[in-house]
Amino acid sequence: MSTTQADSTAFEVPVIDISPYTGNGTAEDRARVADEMDRACSTVGFVQVLGHAVPDDVWRGLGEAVDDFFGQSLEEKKTYVAQGNRGYSPPKSESLSLSLGIEAASRMNDFFEAFNVGTEARSFAGLDLSEDDYGINVWPDLDGFRPKVEEYYAHAARVARVLTSVFADALSLPSDFFEYLTDHSVDVLRMNNYALPEGTVTLDGDLTGMGEHTDFGLVTVLWADQVAGLQVLGRDGVWHDVSPIDGALLINLGDLTARLTNDRWMSTLHRVKPPIVNGTIQRRRSVAFFHDGNIDATIETLPSHLESDNGLAYEPITVREHIAAKLAGSRQGKANTSAVREAARVRSAAEAAR
Numbered sequence: 001m002s003t004t005q006a007d008s009t010a011f012e013v014p015v016i017d018i019s020p021y022t023g024n025g026t027a028e029d030r031a032r033v034a035d036e037m038d039r040a041c042s043t044v045g046f047v048q049v050l051g052h053a054v055p056d057d058v059w060r061g062l063g064e065a066v067d068d069f070f071g072q073s074l075e076e077k078k079t080y081v082a083q084g085n086r087g088y089s090p091p092k093s094e095s096l097s098l099s100l101g102i103e104a105a106s107r108m109n110d111f112f113e114a115f116n117v118g119t120e121a122r123s124f125a126g127l128d129l130s131e132d133d134y135g136i137n138v139w140p141d142l143d144g145f146r147p148k149v150e151e152y153y154a155h156a157a158r159v160a161r162v163l164t165s166v167f168a169d170a171l172s173l174p175s176d177f178f179e180y181l182t183d184h185s186v187d188v189l190r191m192n193n194y195a196l197p198e199g200t201v202t203l204d205g206d207l208t209g210m211g212e213h214t215d216f217g218l219v220t221v222l223w224a225d226q227v228a229g230l231q232v233l234g235r236d237g238v239w240h241d242v243s244p245i246d247g248a249l250l251i252n253l254g255d256l257t258a259r260l261t262n263d264r265w266m267s268t269l270h271r272v273k274p275p276i277v278n279g280t281i282q283r284r285r286s287v288a289f290f291h292d293g294n295i296d297a298t299i300e301t302l303p304s305h306l307e308s309d310n311g312l313a314y315e316p317i318t319v320r321e322h323i324a325a326k327l328a329g330s331r332q333g334k335a336n337t338s339a340v341r342e343a344a345r346v347r348s349a350a351e352a353a354r
């Protein structure tokens with residue numbers, strides 16, 4: 001067994017049933033869900049969501065698509081390497097902790113491999129958007145892959161939008177508040193595969209599946225295997241193992257929502273450190289849907305949350321500027337010096353674990 005510095009006692013990721021929002025819930029039921037969301041977002045920043053209404057066959061189809069894609073040879077997968085935040089990322093091509101300005105302790109890039117698709121500028125015919133900001137999808141030549149992924153994508157996008165309407169209620173905002181931030185949202189679906197062919201690296205217990213990071217945008221909807229590996233940094237400064245209960249989607253807030261609420265709602269640090277059992281890593285899959293907001297939207301702290309700034313107010317930032325700074329870190333090895341608050345949290349957790 002590797003040491004993961006995780007302690008799973010006394011840490012729970014709240015379970016919230018959002019069916020009053022996905023169906024026709026009463027005002028009272030919705031208010032209860034919004035209250036639960038406010039509590040979860042201000043104490044944990046991760047939630048397990050039930051009542052999301054993703055049909056079982058769509059859920060299963062996504063898993064099949066992921067297996068089909070990653071089951072190909074590395075050589076085949078590499079033919080889908082693409083520009084920008086699209087296509088295939090081979091193992092060890094990224095280092096997520098640099099998105100926070102932190103050098104990975106192992107100085108080794110993360111071993112996950114990923115395949116990304118997302119919103120394209122050309123889907124918004126009436127708007128003058130650049131493909132450089134959005135990206136052009138590449139689709140593998142695999143039977144059934146594209147329809148399965150597109151079906152799940154549509155559901156994940158729906159769930160993300162339902163969540164922002166829960167957020168609007170929970171933050172006492174007008175119910176259409178998030179619409180002006182998200183009507184041409186930069187959304188990306190990232191399929192992650194954590195598996196290392198035997199003999200490719202030394203299994204020394206210091207391997208990182210995906211380095212510690214916060215997500216960049218408004219909210220992330222995460223479909224994940226129940227295999228161990230995902231760890232979340234609690235307010236106690238300790239990394240906790242998290243795995244979803246049956247049928248739950250995990251959701252977590254990103255930096256932009258933390259900025260809106262001046263950190264009352266948490267963009268929680270997380271990482272993936274699969275346990276190594278008898279010298280082998282158990283394969284794990286996850287699929288993250290990132291709902292990041294319109295590329296040209298300016299994110300500034302809500303007037304209702306300006307008071308709680310402990311002397312550290314966030315400057316307004318556009319979604320474009322924020323994403324560019326984070327990606328420059330994880331993809332080009334350039335530390336993001338503006339993520340001061342998040343980086344301080346990672347360092348103090350490392351100190352505490354010593």
Ligand SMILES: O=C(O)CCC(=O)C(=O)O
Nearest residue numbers: 190192224230272286288
């Ligand atoms: O694999 C996971 O469970 C987490 C993935 C993740 O954090 C990400 O893709 O941003």
Ligand SMILES: [Fe+2]
Nearest residue numbers: 213214215270
């Ligand atoms: Fe993440």
